[in-house]
Amino acid sequence: MIVAGEQLADKLDTLGLAPELVAWLYDPDLEEWRLLIATLAVDTIGRTKLYSGLLDLFDAGAFGDALTVDDVQFVASWERSYERLRAFAEPSATADAHVYRCAPTPDPSRAERRGRIFVKRARQAARRAA
Amino acid sequence: MSEFDSYWCFGRAEETLRSAIALRRANRDHVNLYFLSGLAVEHALGAIRTKRAGLRRPDYEALRPTHHLGRLARHGGLEEELAQTMRRSHAFSAHWRAVVTWVSNARYAKVGAREALDLHNAVSDARTGVMPWLRTIYHGR
Numbered sequence: 262m263i264v265a266g267e268q269l270a271d272k273l274d275t276l277g278l279a280p281e282l283v284a285w286l287y288d289p290d291l292e293e294w295r296l297l298i299a300t301l302a303v304d305t306i307g308r309t310k311l312y313s314g315l316l317d318l319f320d321a322g323a324f325g326d327a328l329t330v331d332d333v334q335f336v337a338s339w340e341r342s343y344e345r346l347r348a349f350a351e352p353s354a355t356a357d358a359h360v361y362r363c364a365p366t367p368d369p370s371r372a373e374r375r376g377r378i379f380v381k382r383a384r385q386a387a388r389r390a391a
Numbered sequence: 392m393s394e395f396d397s398y399w400c401f402g403r404a405e406e407t408l409r410s411a412i413a414l415r416r417a418n419r420d421h422v423n424l425y426f427l428s429g430l431a432v433e434h435a436l437g438a439i440r441t442k443r444a445g446l447r448r449p450d451y452e453a454l455r456p457t458h459h460l461g462r463l464a465r466h467g468g469l470e471e472e473l474a475q476t477m478r479r480s481h482a483f484s485a486h487w488r489a490v491v492t493w494v495s496n497a498r499y500a501k502v503g504a505r506e507a508l509d510l511h512n513a514v515s516d517a518r519t520g521v522m523p524w525l526r527t528i529y530h531g532r
Binding site for chain 2: 290291303304305306307308309310312313315316317330334335337339340
């Protein structure tokens, strides 16, 4: 699970998204672990396009049983989870969190550009794999 | 009785979505556009649960967390239909995944226009939106 999360974070970087916060976080309400991908691109290009890219990414290459697309959740800057992740100053592991990265929030235009590049490249990767 | 009550509940879903559509057309109040679009789905899921379980009203109180649309869908017995539809349609799958992250408390948050319009489209898109799919399920077509 930890390794698969890191592999996904690396893949998102390769495809240009470079999310600012990536972490497994335990949701006490749902009683489930979620791999949270926090990126300002959610606010700038919308969640649907990012999920479409994520689906393409999982179509293009498996991450094994340790990670499915259902485990992954995009987080917008206004959500409580974003604030919860922002509280981590550096990569760390606690009882209810495994934080891979905490990069500064990019400016909105850069986040939008990263989001659009990711969606395009993920689509291309899925086509190549099909 | 349960058919009447689920009918009333699905009517609430349609009325709530109409309110959201009015906000979108006026291009105003994006926080409520986001909230009402998700609420329409919550009502529709409640109507399906009510109809299928023969209840007089949706039993939201049985769920934790109460307003989680994914849990409501499972509670309404939609898991298999949902999985099948997502396998068939990439666009629907992306729409559902966006909708299921709806946060009812977002009415107190600074939800931006892009996010609100995106969620509204995921709910209402005529071909691959969540509400048209729920209508088909509710009306048994």
